[in-house]
Amino acid sequence: MIDKIAWLHLVDGRILSTRSRGKQAYYLPGGKREPGETDEQTLVREIREEVTVAIAEPTIRPAGAFEAQADGKAAGVVVRMTCFTAEYTGTLAASSEIEEIAWLGYADRDRVSAVDKLIFDHLHQAGLLK
Template identity: 75%
Template sequence: MIDKIAWLHLRDGRILSTRSRGKEVYYLPGGKREPGETDHDTLVREIREELDVAIVPESIAAAGTFEAQADGHPAGTLVRMTCYTAGYRGTLEASSEIEEIAWLEHADRGRVSAVDQLIFDHLHETGRLR
């Protein structure tokens, strides 16, 4: 099981997604915990590293946990994505290993990882993603 934290940032019915250098698939911003980190610590660090913005810690809110086959791993390797919403300060910019940021909608679900597809479906069903 791969355990990851993700930021769900929606605007005008679209969700912020990222594409790493050398990859074709888009992923929700976030990543794995470092030793001793809480979910909130991980979210703040990963978003600062990937998008060069500061998450507002007091605005972090749980948004669900999703599991699916891990992209690029042997069959049976699952990823568990614990998702949070949060406000931020700064200007979103691709940083670190991120080559591109994109605002995707449900019609783009074929461009994202399996676990992100589940999240896209959930957000679409609840009227948050067009």
């Protein structure tokens, strides 16, 4: 099991996504926790590292957990994505590990990882992702 944290940031029916250097698929911003970190601490650190903004910690809200086959891993290796929403300060920008930031809609579902597809489906059914 790969345990990850993700930030769901939607604007006008599109969701913020990132593409790492050398990768084709887009992923929701976030990542793995370091030893001793809470979900919230992981979210704050990963978002600062990936898209250079500061998450406003008092605004962090749980947004669901999703599990699917991990991209690029052996069959049966599952990723669990625990998602949060939150407000932020700063200007979104790709960090050194991120090649591109993109605003994706539901029509872009085929461009994201398996677990992100589940999240896209959930957000689309809730009327949040157009």
